[in-house]
Amino acid sequence: MYILCYLCIQSIRYCFLYCSRRYINRLKENDAACLSALQNGHIFLFHRLIPLLQCSDPETFRPIALTYSEVQSVLHKCGSDGSLLKESILIGCSEQNHAQFCLDVGKSMLDSFSIAQNCKGTFMDLRKAFFLLEGAEAPLVAKAQALLQWHQINRFCGATGQLTQRNQAGSQRACSSSSIVYYPKMSPVVIVLVSDGKRCLLGRQSSFPRGLYSALAGFCDMGETLEEALRREVAEEVGLEVQNIIYSSSQHWPFPHSSFMLACHATVSPLNVDHLELEDARWFTEEEITCALQVKAPPWRDHRPAVWLPPKHAVAHRLIMEWREQQHSQDTE
Numbered sequence: 001m002y003i004l005c006y007l008c009i010q011s012i013r014y015c016f017l018y019c020s021r022r023y024i025n026r027l028k029e030n031d032a033a034c035l036s037a038l039q040n041g042h043i044f045l046f047h048r049l050i051p052l053l054q055c056s057d058p059e060t061f062r063p064i065a066l067t068y069s070e071v072q073s074v075l076h077k078c079g080s081d082g083s084l085l086k087e088s089i090l091i092g093c094s095e096q097n098h099a100q101f102c103l104d105v106g107k108s109m110l111d112s113f114s115i116a117q118n119c120k121g122t123f124m125d126l127r128k129a130f131f132l133l134e135g136a137e138a139p140l141v142a143k144a145q146a147l148l149q150w151h152q153i154n155r156f157c158g159a160t161g162q163l164t165q166r167n168q169a170g171s172q173r174a175c176s177s178s179s180i181v182y183y184p185k186m187s188p189v190v191i192v193l194v195s196d197g198k199r200c201l202l203g204r205q206s207s208f209p210r211g212l213y214s215a216l217a218g219f220c221d222m223g224e225t226l227e228e229a230l231r232r233e234v235a236e237e238v239g240l241e242v243q244n245i246i247y248s249s250s251q252h253w254p255f256p257h258s259s260f261m262l263a264c265h266a267t268v269s270p271l272n273v274d275h276l277e278l279e280d281a282r283w284f285t286e287e288e289i290t291c292a293l294q295v296k297a298p299p300w301r302d303h304r305p306a307v308w309l310p311p312k313h314a315v316a317h318r319l320i321m322e323w324r325e326q327q328h329s330q331d332t333e
């Protein structure tokens with residue numbers, strides 16, 4: 001019975017996710033549908049990138065979801081005609097199937113204090129608010145702020161210098177002269193928790209608030225893989241060479257501009273074979289490798305030698321060949 005209920009809930013959840021993703025995609029592609037969704041949707045207000053929040057108890061803040069008519073009425077009360085509402089940007093879809101938007105009212109020169117008062121909320125810097133927001137709402141507010149910021153700093157085409165035009169959802173900006181379409185961007189960043197098996201390594205930058213320590217992080221250079229960036233950053237920042245990289249998860253990070261955080265664990269411990277994962281691991285000399293490379297793969301079951309290596313098309317084979325070449329060039333130097 002319990003399992004049946006669980007499966008039902010999971011399939012309803014899956015259905016919701018599937019439908020809401022399709023719905024959001026449709027709104028991104030159809031300006032008229034997006035405008036009508038805005039009139040029935042929920043809007044989160046910002047003032048110069050600072051989100052409007054409501055304090056539910058002294059420790060917890062929540063973003064305020066306002067309806068179209070509520071925002072219209074607040075704007076009217078504060079002396080604006082409400083045309084600003086069209087500048088709302090699509091950010092998601094609620095579990096009740098309401099499209100969610102964000103709107104920065106700072107541009108209109110409206111007084112943030114009177115808007116906050118009319119909405120019974122307070123504008124609070126996202127860096128401060130981030131740790132006080134509810135789990136599911138923090139990423140939504142972060143995404144909203146990042147999209148608003150992206151629109152603010154991408155008003156012009158890099159090729160022609162002309163003003164770019166956004167679509168109704170705010171999921172892209174296009175230049176009519178160059179036909180270039182710009183999409184919101186995140187910079188890839190690796191973040192790694194280095195461990196020696198017993199301790200983990202944390203660091204802090206001089207710009208961090210006093211006492212704050214975090215995992216090592218750094219921007220990926222153009223053309224780098226995740227692993228390359230991770231090794232380079234760790235070597236650069238603490239002079240260590242990492243041995244194992246284990247991907248953990250990813251996260252959008254809005255500060256100071258949008259980053260796409262790729263989080264990994266890595267170790268700097270000596271060889272320590274996990275016998276659940278591997279039966280054995282050990283060191284091989286160049287002669288043993290040369291010998292193993294001579295085995296025709298795959299060897300017949302009855303004639304299997306003690307050691308043989310992956311076939312030519314496997315990247316592992318390439319790595320072994322490169323290593324052997326390196327040994328040769330060292331020998332001849």
Ligand SMILES: NC(=O)C1=CN([C@@H]2O[C@H](COP(=O)(O)OP(=O)(O)OC[C@H]3O[C@@H](n4cnc5c(N)ncnc54)[C@H](O)[C@@H]3O)[C@@H](O)[C@H]2O)C=CC1
Binds near residue numbers: 187215218219220259
């Ligand atoms: N979510 C989290 O838990 C944490 C997030 N972070 C974030 O990771 C990011 C990277 O960490 P850092 O140690 O500062 O990186 P970093 O170690 O690469 O140093 C930053 C420097 O990299 C250069 N750089 C190269 N590409 C850049 C780009 N696309 N944008 C900006 N600067 C670029 C700049 O000269 C900049 O001063 C930061 O935005 C930081 O906010 C950092 C620690 C924890």
Ligand SMILES: [Mg+2]
Binds near residue numbers: 216217218237
């Ligand atoms: Mg760094």
